[in-house]
Amino acid sequence: MSQKIRVVIAKPGLDGHDRGAKVIARALRDAGMEVIYMGLRQTPEMIVAAALQEDADVIGLSILSGAHMHICPRIMALLKEKGLDDVQVVIGGIIPGVDIAKLNAMGIHGIFLPGTPMQHIIDYIAAHARARV
Amino acid sequence: MKSVADPAGTRKQRWEREVVEPTLRKSPERKGPFTTISGRPIDRLYTEEDVEGLDDTNNPGEFPYVRGIHPTGYRGKLWTMRQFAGFGTPEETNQRYKDLIAAGGTGLSVAFDLPTLMGRDPDHELCLGEVGKCGVSVMSLADMERLFEGISLADITTSMTINSPAPMIFAMYLVVAEQQGADWKTISGTIQNDILKEFIAQKEYIFPPRPSMRLITDIFAFCAKEVPKWNTISVSGYHIREAGSTSLQELAFTLRDGLEYVQYGVDAGLDVDDFVPRMSFFFNSHSDFFEEIAKYRAARKLWAEAMKNRFGAKNPRSWALRFHTQTAGVSLTAQQPYNNVVRTALQALAAVLGGTNSLHTNSLDEALALPTKETATIALRTQQIIAHESGVTNVVDPLGGSYFIEKLTQDMIDGTLKYWDTIDGMGGMVEAIERGYPQKELAEASYQFQQAVERKEKIIVGVNDFIQADEKPIEILYIDDTASGVQLKRLAELKQTRDNDRVRRSLAALQEVARGRGNTMVPLLECVRAYATVGEMCDTLREVWGEYEEVPVI
Numbered sequence: 001m002s003q004k005i006r007v008v009i010a011k012p013g014l015d016g017h018d019r020g021a022k023v024i025a026r027a028l029r030d031a032g033m034e035v036i037y038m039g040l041r042q043t044p045e046m047i048v049a050a051a052l053q054e055d056a057d058v059i060g061l062s063i064l065s066g067a068h069m070h071i072c073p074r075i076m077a078l079l080k081e082k083g084l085d086d087v088q089v090v091i092g093g094i095i096p097g098v099d100i101a102k103l104n105a106m107g108i109h110g111i112f113l114p115g116t117p118m119q120h121i122i123d124y125i126a127a128h129a130r131a132r133v
Numbered sequence: 134m135k136s137v138a139d140p141a142g143t144r145k146q147r148w149e150r151e152v153v154e155p156t157l158r159k160s161p162e163r164k165g166p167f168t169t170i171s172g173r174p175i176d177r178l179y180t181e182e183d184v185e186g187l188d189d190t191n192n193p194g195e196f197p198y199v200r201g202i203h204p205t206g207y208r209g210k211l212w213t214m215r216q217f218a219g220f221g222t223p224e225e226t227n228q229r230y231k232d233l234i235a236a237g238g239t240g241l242s243v244a245f246d247l248p249t250l251m252g253r254d255p256d257h258e259l260c261l262g263e264v265g266k267c268g269v270s271v272m273s274l275a276d277m278e279r280l281f282e283g284i285s286l287a288d289i290t291t292s293m294t295i296n297s298p299a300p301m302i303f304a305m306y307l308v309v310a311e312q313q314g315a316d317w318k319t320i321s322g323t324i325q326n327d328i329l330k331e332f333i334a335q336k337e338y339i340f341p342p343r344p345s346m347r348l349i350t351d352i353f354a355f356c357a358k359e360v361p362k363w364n365t366i367s368v369s370g371y372h373i374r375e376a377g378s379t380s381l382q383e384l385a386f387t388l389r390d391g392l393e394y395v396q397y398g399v400d401a402g403l404d405v406d407d408f409v410p411r412m413s414f415f416f417n418s419h420s421d422f423f424e425e426i427a428k429y430r431a432a433r434k435l436w437a438e439a440m441k442n443r444f445g446a447k448n449p450r451s452w453a454l455r456f457h458t459q460t461a462g463v464s465l466t467a468q469q470p471y472n473n474v475v476r477t478a479l480q481a482l483a484a485v486l487g488g489t490n491s492l493h494t495n496s497l498d499e500a501l502a503l504p505t506k507e508t509a510t511i512a513l514r515t516q517q518i519i520a521h522e523s524g525v526t527n528v529v530d531p532l533g534g535s536y537f538i539e540k541l542t543q544d545m546i547d548g549t550l551k552y553w554d555t556i557d558g559m560g561g562m563v564e565a566i567e568r569g570y571p572q573k574e575l576a577e578a579s580y581q582f583q584q585a586v587e588r589k590e591k592i593i594v595g596v597n598d599f600i601q602a603d604e605k606p607i608e609i610l611y612i613d614d615t616a617s618g619v620q621l622k623r624l625a626e627l628k629q630t631r632d633n634d635r636v637r638r639s640l641a642a643l644q645e646v647a648r649g650r651g652n653t654m655v656p657l658l659e660c661v662r663a664y665a666t667v668g669e670m671c672d673t674l675r676e677v678w679g680e681y682e683e684v685p686v687i
Contacts, residue, residue, distance in 0.1 A: 014247035014263050016336025019377050019463075022576055022687045023583050029687075039685040040336055041259060065247055066612060070262025096502060097606050114467040114500045115596040118587055 005129045008056040010038040010047045012075075013067045020092055021062035027118040028060075028125065044074040051079070051087055057129040063093040069102065076106045086130040092116070145180045153177070166590060170421040171379035172581065173544070179536035187539055193529045197437035199430050199542065201488040202453040206529030207520075213491035214516045215292055215457065219244030219269035220503050221616040223279035226269040229506070230284060236510055237517065242292040242493065243280070244268035245302070250337045252298045252671030255620045265616025267503070268294075272624055273666045277305040278312070287315035291322040292367070292457070292491075297339040299326040300348050300654055301670045304661040307360065323364035323413060323457075326352060329390040329562055330369045333571045334376035336683070339671055342563045344678040348653060349394060350401040353408040355654040365408065366394060367415045367457060373571075374417035375463045377579020380424045383417060384545055385552035386562075386571050388435055392553075393562040395444055409440060410450035416489075418480040419461040425480070426532055427541035429487030432456065434542075435549055458484035459493040465500040469595035470607055473497040478515050485519055486532055492516055502609035572686045627664060635663040640673045647677045 009025045011018055018040060029035045036054045038047065051059050059079075063071060068091065079087055090110030091103070100111055110124050141147055167175050176183075191197065194204030203209055216238055219226045230241055246268040248260040254272055255264045264270050271277055281291075286309065295302040303324050310320050328345040331338045338345065349366065356365045370378075370387030378386065391412065398408050414432065418425050436454035440446040460480035465473045474497050481494050494512040496504030504512070520526055532538045559565045566572070585591045592598045643656040660670050 013261070014251045014253070014259055015267070016331075017376070018336060018685075019375070019575075019579050022685075023377075023580055025687045026576075026580050027583075035687075037685055037687050039683070043258060065263055066266035067262030074261075094501065096609060096611055098611065115593070117597070118583060 004032060004034040005058065005125065006034045006036070006054060006056045007058040007060055007125065007129075008036045008038060008047065008051050008054055009060045009062070010042040010050070011040050011062050012042050012044065012047060012071045013063060013065055014041060015063070015065040015067075016040055017064050018062070020064075021060075024060065024062070024092065024118065024121060028122060031122045031126075033125070044071060044078055047075060048078040048082060048084070051084060052082055056087060058088045058090060058125055060125075061089065061091045061093075063091060063095075066094070068093065068095060069099055072103060072108060073106060076108070088125070088128050088130060090121075090125065092121070143182050145178070145182050148178075169380065169424040170419060170582075170591065171381060171424060171578075172585070173379075173381070173424065179540050181536060183536050183540040184543075187543055191434075191533075196441070196449065196452055198433040198453055200530040200533050202433065202455065202490075204529075206488070207485075207526035208529070211520050211526065212485065212489050212516075213240045213290070214238055214513060214520075215240035215242045215491045215493055216509060216513055217242040217244050217292075217294065217459070217493050218504075218509065219246070220267075220610075220612055221265040221269065222619050223269055223271065223276045224282075225616070227280055227282055227284070229509075232506060233509070233513070234284075234289070236513055238513060240290045240292065240491065241284070243294065245293075245295055246270045247337075249298065249302070249667055250295065252301075252339050252667055254624055254666050254668030255617060256624060257668065262614070262617075264614075264620050266612055270616060270620045271302065271305070271667065272620060273627055273664050274305050274308055274661050275623070275627060275664060277302075277309050281309050281313075285315070286310045286313055286320055292325075293322070294325045296325055296328055296331050296335075296337055297345065298667050298671055299324045300352060300657050301661065301667050303352065304654065304657045308658065308661050317360045319362060320360065321362040321364070323367050324352070325369060325415070326366045327369045327390065327415075329393060329566065330372050330387070332566045332681070332683070333373055333386060333390075334378075334575060335372040338681045338683075340674060340678045341681045342566060344647075344674075345681075346394075346397045346563065347401075350398050350403070351653045353398050353411075354401065354403060355652055356411060357403070357407045361411075363411065364413045365411045367413050368394065369415040371415050371417045371459050373575065374419060374461065377575050377582060379578050380419065380421065380428050381545060381548045382552070382571075382574055382578060384428050384432055384435075385549040386574075387414065387416070388432060388439070388549060389553055389556050389562050391436065392439060392443070395440075396561065399444065405440070405444045405446045406448040406451050409444075409446055410448060413490075414454055414456035416456055416458050416484075417461050418458050418484040418487075418489075420464050420476060420480060422479060422483050423538060423541060425483040426487040427538055427545050429456070429458075429484070429489065430530075430533075430538070430542045431545035431549065433488070435546055455490045457491040457493070458487075458489040460484070460495045462495050462499055465495060465497075466593060466595050467500040469601055469604060470497050470501065472595055473500070474511060474515065477512065478519070481515055482519055482523070482525070485525060488530060498607060498609055501607070503612065505608070505610045569684065569686050572683075576686050624666070627666070631664040636660070636665045636669070639663045640665055640669060643670065644673050644677060647674055
């Protein structure tokens, strides 16, 4: 039996709008993934520490407040520092078009804007999560 | 009318047998399901049989106000067109307010940024990238002075969406009013000040539920004496709905939150009729037109009856539920954003037909960003078109007496009373929140809705059907980090230039009152006058009460 994909879902920053994060957490769990839902107000340090501790394959961030251009670079730098470069980071939320190329350049390619079907996110994660051995 | 006991059945049963069934054999109905957006099943027809036994003696302006709280509806006064706005520095938002007033807006509504809402100064580590992004940054009295520069607080009413730090922000507003020479006895406006829905839905809480409830009853008591025209709370269903509740859950939980505040006020020794007249409500207007109208009508009746019967209120102003409405942000789509103008117009019309007392209409670009000046203007124009062109304001409660609306209204009332029984059985709303009950209800409802969308049982135009591949992006408001730099510099300067001894003394006095039983508004006013920051005041109380941490429910 292949091991389940392990996903850490977190809301960084101060925003409390957690409807999307929770719906996705449940959808990924129902799709057979192991979901670690960290909840609200997580700092980049807390998220990366959880990814390390939980042996996560994927980190899913939900950001609606506009703080993504501060939070994402910090998380990517910390992942590199800890040797977790192969952990896929995906983000859902309100991300202006001008920021998408910048996030891509940091190595974040799974960017899910409002209205994205859950199945699309599930399929993306299943296809892009690092291989488990 | 034939009674149900008649062997031929009721008129509706006969019609279904003799007229509908042959039709269905020839041409079946669409697949359905024929449900509201909240999943409530809807019959194909409502008749007088559905409203049998309903109280039809209701008149506008009379208990229990199902048809409206004003005898003359909108013929006397239109609703207040109150557009929520705020971003960046206080100066930038001040300019937006002046634009809205010039465009015919009749009330202000302040959106604060997340650091302010969470009681943190911009130099705290969690504020990284958040300053001025979702609203305006207000750190101290100095920012409040800038926010209302050139706007006379004696002449305009202001609504402030602030919850955990409501006492601090309200104190700042009062001090600015005082500086302008405005009389606290005559100024009016609203603070949201509704912590229960933060625990349930929006999650902008700081302190645990019980000390949070004390801050709120302190404001009730303070305002009853000092600021008698101020709306001390806006008990909010808006965020509960946005977080995924059904229409019924929004109604039931919001009004039950209202009952909880009244109970805490009474327990704190206040007389119901001294503070309930200043309580107001805030509902969502979502896309299911009739369900929303029924919700507002049901809300008025439920509240009036609860105040009179459950709390023994004698003042009709305690019975009359006044409410603000905002169209549903969550219904807006990032895809084909111009369609959002139509969604918002329909939702706004539902709010007006439901008798809202004030209204915010969302802008077409709000699934993408904060609105631009142009899109905010279209949103305001939408209200003006309903008010001045549609003709719906000529008559009070135009849908009253519709079999469908009356039946839905009664269903909403019955469903709410059931939820109240459950919550009362847990000991109250604070207890229900502590055991995660409303949170679980919302998580379940939002997941069910999302699945219905995935299965295309619910169609969202442009999202899961009628998709357009070649969409051109629209221009949006991009908020950069300029405000953050300005505010961080100001914060450092403020701490250099103010009387720091006075700040320390005032914060110590606040802490002493918080540990005891006095009214926290009194020492807070002195903290504000000393230019203590929102973060400092909240930290002072964090030391006494700690911070709330939720157990996440998914």
